Amino acid sequence: MIDQEDLELKCLGLIYTMVQNHLSDKQKEVKAELESNKAMENIYVFKSSTSLVNDMQVGKQGPIATRYAKSNKDISDVVDELQALLSKNSSKEGVTVDG
Numbered sequence: 460m461i462d463q464e465d466l467e468l469k470c471l472g473l474i475y476t477m478v479q480n481h482l483s484d485k486q487k488e489v490k491a492e493l494e495s496n497k498a499m500e501n502i503y504v505f506k507s508s509t510s511l512v513n514d515m516q517v518g519k520q521g522p523i524a525t526r527y528a529k530s531n532k533d534i535s536d537v538v539d540e541l542q543a544l545l546s547k548n549s550s551k552e553g554v555t556v557d558g
Contacts, residue, residue, distance in 0.1 A: 472503035472544070474537055477511045503544065507536040 475490075482490065494504055512530050515522050524530035 470502060471541065472505050473499070474505045475508040478508045479511050505537060505540055507533070507540045509533040509537065 479486075493499065509524075510529055510533055512524075512527050514520070514527055515524060515530065518527065520526040524534060
């Protein structure tokens with residue numbers, strides 16, 4: 460997608476979003492096929508993901524992810540993983556990331 464737009468963005472990885480608690484066999488198959496695709500070989504796949512939280516569509520607190528405990532935790536996990544990844548990569552270059 461980045462290649463299709465006139466944007467200078469760097470792909471930092473793939474984050475699965477709206478993931479159900481238990482993947483079906485078909486979903487597992489699609490995930491494995493995607494991750495084994497040659498186009499994905501240099502793309503980091505995050506271990507963290509965001510869950511499908513039905514309350515974000517129908518809950519009284521509205522569609523703001525940080526208002527729901529599960530969504531808030533998921534976002535925190537993704538950010539922690541991203542910070543660790545950036546810190547690790549910056550350390551290789553002799554630079555540290557303040558956090």
